[in-house]
Amino acid sequence: MIDPAGPVPPADPKEHLARIADSISRDMDQLLAELKAPERLVAAMRHAVLAGGKRLRPVLVLEVAHMLTASTHSKTQLPPGAPQIAMAVECIHTYSLIHDDLPSMDDDDLRRGQPTVHKAFDEATAILAGDALQTLAFELVATCGHPKTPMMVRDLARAAGADGMVGGQMLDLAAEGRFGQATTIGDTYALAAMQAMKTGALIEVACSLGAHLALAPEEERQRVARFGQSLGLAFQISDDLLDVNATAEQAGKRTGKDEAAGKTTWPGLLGVEGAQKALDASLGDALTALEPYKEAAAPLQFLAVSLKDRTI
Amino acid sequence: MIDPAGPVPPADPKEHLARIADSISRDMDQLLAELKAPERLVAAMRHAVLAGGKRLRPVLVLEVAHMLTASTHSKTQLPPGAPQIAMAVECIHTYSLIHDDLPSMDDDDLRRGQPTVHKAFDEATAILAGDALQTLAFELVATCGHPKTPMMVRDLARAAGADGMVGGQMLDLAAEGRFGQATTIGDTYALAAMQAMKTGALIEVACSLGAHLALAPEEERQRVARFGQSLGLAFQISDDLLDVNATAEQAGKRTGKDEAAGKTTWPGLLGVEGAQKALDASLGDALTALEPYKEAAAPLQFLAVSLKDRTI
Numbered sequence: 001m002i003d004p005a006g007p008v009p010p011a012d013p014k015e016h017l018a019r020i021a022d023s024i025s026r027d028m029d030q031l032l033a034e035l036k037a038p039e040r041l042v043a044a045m046r047h048a049v050l051a052g053g054k055r056l057r058p059v060l061v062l063e064v065a066h067m068l069t070a071s072t073h074s075k076t077q078l079p080p081g082a083p084q085i086a087m088a089v090e091c092i093h094t095y096s097l098i099h100d101d102l103p104s105m106d107d108d109d110l111r112r113g114q115p116t117v118h119k120a121f122d123e124a125t126a127i128l129a130g131d132a133l134q135t136l137a138f139e140l141v142a143t144c145g146h147p148k149t150p151m152m153v154r155d156l157a158r159a160a161g162a163d164g165m166v167g168g169q170m171l172d173l174a175a176e177g178r179f180g181q182a183t184t185i186g187d188t189y190a191l192a193a194m195q196a197m198k199t200g201a202l203i204e205v206a207c208s209l210g211a212h213l214a215l216a217p218e219e220e221r222q223r224v225a226r227f228g229q230s231l232g233l234a235f236q237i238s239d240d241l242l243d244v245n246a247t248a249e250q251a252g253k254r255t256g257k258d259e260a261a262g263k264t265t266w267p268g269l270l271g272v273e274g275a276q277k278a279l280d281a282s283l284g285d286a287l288t289a290l291e292p293y294k295e296a297a298a299p300l301q302f303l304a305v306s307l308k309d310r311t312i
Numbered sequence: 313m314i315d316p317a318g319p320v321p322p323a324d325p326k327e328h329l330a331r332i333a334d335s336i337s338r339d340m341d342q343l344l345a346e347l348k349a350p351e352r353l354v355a356a357m358r359h360a361v362l363a364g365g366k367r368l369r370p371v372l373v374l375e376v377a378h379m380l381t382a383s384t385h386s387k388t389q390l391p392p393g394a395p396q397i398a399m400a401v402e403c404i405h406t407y408s409l410i411h412d413d414l415p416s417m418d419d420d421d422l423r424r425g426q427p428t429v430h431k432a433f434d435e436a437t438a439i440l441a442g443d444a445l446q447t448l449a450f451e452l453v454a455t456c457g458h459p460k461t462p463m464m465v466r467d468l469a470r471a472a473g474a475d476g477m478v479g480g481q482m483l484d485l486a487a488e489g490r491f492g493q494a495t496t497i498g499d500t501y502a503l504a505a506m507q508a509m510k511t512g513a514l515i516e517v518a519c520s521l522g523a524h525l526a527l528a529p530e531e532e533r534q535r536v537a538r539f540g541q542s543l544g545l546a547f548q549i550s551d552d553l554l555d556v557n558a559t560a561e562q563a564g565k566r567t568g569k570d571e572a573a574g575k576t577t578w579p580g581l582l583g584v585e586g587a588q589k590a591l592d593a594s595l596g597d598a599l600t601a602l603e604p605y606k607e608a609a610a611p612l613q614f615l616a617v618s619l620k621d622r623t624i
Contacts, residue, residue, distance in 0.1 A: 104435035122490075124414075127416065132478040134447070135473035157447050162347055162350075162353055162447070163348045166443050
């Protein structure tokens with residue numbers, strides 16, 4: 001599957017991924033610096049976007065695009081429009097964090113070690129900054145100049161919308177009993193289904209968008225989407241474990257809050273050891289999906305495996 | 313400019329426009345009935361979208377597309393994708409109403425004679441219903457199947473985003489002194505500039521999208537965009553006048569609230585009579601932009617002129 005004349009895998013995948021994450025942060029900084037809009041609105045958008053974060057989703061866009069461009073076209077450079085698509089996914093992710101943190105939602109004061117947007121600014125500004133970041137995401141896709149633009153807008157919208165990320169947040173709130181009667185999430189199947197919408201859909205579509213960028217055949221897109229699904233599940237299990245194991249200082253956000261809120265979690269359903277086994281299983285699935293790409297998949301393999309000892 | 317063999321103008325433009333508005337309402341009803349998403353989220357989206365309303369923006373999309381298709385291509389049927397684009401613009405408009413009505417924004421309990429979404433449901437559901445409607449708008453554009461899809465996503469995003477509708481709401485809140493120091497809007501220039509972003513941009517882009525749908529030459533797009541700008545200004549002046557003159561029962565929302573909030577309005581700056589003159593002037597500009605289309609412009613002319621005696 002992989003071209004033997006393809007790129008040499010990076011000697012240090014961790015450094016390689018960190019370099020990509022840095023380039024995304026710089027691109028986003030520049031994007032927001034050039035944004036023509038009311039000052040306070042831009043400041044709130046910057047606060048949320050530039051507070052740090054792992055840039056997991058945009059890294060997936062770029063790394064999948066890179067891997068499949070090498071594999072499908074024996075080219076090593078990124079396809080045109082790739083930075084725009086990576087930033088678009090990060091804009092959607094950041095908007096969802098701003099809105100989820102609001103007092104009427106999860107009511108969080110701390111995010112990535114910083115005050116949340118409604119704390120640093122105010123609620124109205126936070127709602128509008130989230131709204132504007134969602135719009136900006138679609139403007140970025142629309143103007144990326146790639147022939148698959150309509151398909152990429154469609155897939156990103158479906159992942160982010162009522163049947164994806166937003167719907168998942170709705171189910172999560174319902175499970176907390178926020179709308180009168182709690183719709184209990186009582187088993188791993190229901191938990192995985194809710195999380196597949198709330199966080200999985202965006203992680204999966206990041207991989208799909210990388211495949212669209214690479215003009216990869218549909219079969220390849222489906223393969224990397226499966227990688228994204230398994231990685232998304234692993235990510236969520238590791239997130240639940242982090243909430244149990246890490247201190248707030250380590251995690252940069254309030255921890256232990258799942259238990260306090262009576263939320264159903266992987267450690268809650270399976271115990272810490274059982275959750276660690278479930279994490280291993282989903283990482284195994286993710287790595288299996290990458291097998292055809294051999295050494296070109298090294299950075300994505302590293303990224304997946306590193307979920308095992310997350311501290312942030 | 314207009315093809316002499318073009319369509320006969322509708323005998324009753326009022327009935328013609330009402331029929332278009334009805335068809336949009338039916339399309340939106342069906343769209344939401346088919347939406348796969350958590351029940352409460354869909355119910356909140358339905359509550360907002362189907363509460364009525366004049367469907368001004370989607371009517372503009374369809375009527376401009378119709379007029380320019382007749383004028384440019386001597387065809388009378390709507391171009392493919394037109395209903396999707398019309399619905400997309402209405403989804404953006406409705407999402408903005410839901411978010412603007414929130415307690416941390418304008419704190420309104422009544423909209424189109426119905427409880428606002430956060431009153432009928434709750435704040436979290438209202439935020440998510442607005443978010444999902446924005447996403448749905450871009451999904452609709454992405455899947456409309458029209459060759460100008462990327463351009464239409466871009467233009468809609470620019471009109472709705474930080475330098476358009478969302479930025480305008482930010483400026484409006486700032487002018488109320490919501491962020492510490494009030495940035496007073498002291499003259500008609502500043503008022504028109506804020507309103508051009510907050511409400512004008514979406515009305516203008518509705519006309520532009522109609523031109524894109526019709527594959528009209530850029531010169532035509534600019535002409536109908538100018539019509540949209542003038543109409544947007546007229547609409548806002550008439551809205552300010554309505555707030556002074558109408559009862560809440562007539563308007564279907566709280567009235568007299570501009571004065572209560574100390575907002576700068578057209579009647580506030582110019583007096584009721586002065587504002588009525590400004591309304592006439594902007595309607596004159598709107599009608600001038602329509603002149604080349606002669607009788608094919610009859611429905612849009614009627615729509616513009618009817619802003620003079622709005623009661624809703």
